[in-house]
Amino acid sequence: MDTDHRTDKVWVLGIQRKLYQWSKANPDDQWRDMWGWLTDLRVLRHAWQRVASNKGGRTAGVDGMTVGRIRNRSEQRFLVDLQADLRSGAYRPSPARRKLIPKAGKPGQFRPLGIPTIRDRVVQGAVKILLxxxxxxxxxxxxxxxxxxxxxxxxxxxxxRAACRRSGTRTPGETGCHTLGLLRGYQRMLRQYQSSSPARADAKAHR
Incomplete structure (x- = not known):
């Protein structure tokens, strides 16, 4: 499976390189091969690997399926069935499971988090790979x-860096060092906020 994953990754990177080059050269072009690539088992496997390697894979959507349960049944069967449903038009996304998580710095307040099924996350990942x-x-x-x-x-x-480049033509206290001081203060605040916000870490795990 590791060898297959490496082979898939090389192939996917080749497709992404082509898409990037074509998009750069022809920004108004139409993309006619996208559906074939989206439903290619190599793209779906690569998307699955990304979902499976994320710790959010332990969290189920409305169908109750986690990465572990899918692997116990058959990872290959899951992907083949998903590919068949996509190609036949039978695939339909499921509703996201709603979960309330605490708001950072606001005790007693919560915000809703939508958790898609693993199946939908794989399709979303495949679309992201190509877009x-x-x-x-x-x-x-x-x-x-x-x-x-x-x-x-x-x-x-x-x-x-932009402030540094311009500071030579500005008086002290306008951009230059004054701007750098403000930016560094903001960076410290940002680090403190991220380190003290379990809700943000939890939300990221479910993406």
């Missing part, structure tokens, strides 16, 4: 929100 490189090719280099390998710390670092 991500298409949209990545269109993003500005300064776009940091909800992108692989990018986060708020990267955005702050970009601002810090």
């Amino acid at each position: 991500e490189p298409i949209f990545e090719a269109q993003f500005w280099h300064v776009s940091y929100g909800f992108r692989p390998g990018r986060n708020t710390h990267g955005a702050l670092e970009y601002i810090r």
Whole structure:
């Protein structure tokens, strides 16, 4: 299975590379092969591996199925059946299971979290595998929100460097060192918030 996973990963990366290059060169093009790739067992297996390696795989959706239960029955059978349902048009997403989790820093308050079934998470993951490189090719280099390998710390670092470049033409206290001090203070606040927020960690585990 590990060998199959490595082979699938190489093949998927090749498809993603093609999609990125095509999207970069032809931003207004139509994508006619997407359904064939989406329902390809190699894409579904790769999406399954991502779901199965996430600790949220221990959490079931409305059908009560977890990654462990699926493996006990047959991982291959699960994927083959899912592929057949997608290709025949029989696949229908299930409702998300609603769970209330505590709001950070607000004792007694909760917010709803929707937990999809493992089956739906695999389909969502397969769609993401194919759409991500298409949209990545269109993003500005300064776009940091909800992108692989990018986060708020990267955005702050970009601002810090931009401030440094401009500080030579500004008087002290405008951008330059004053801006850096503000950014560092914000980073400390962000780290404290993330470390003291079990709700955020719990929500991330179920994505």
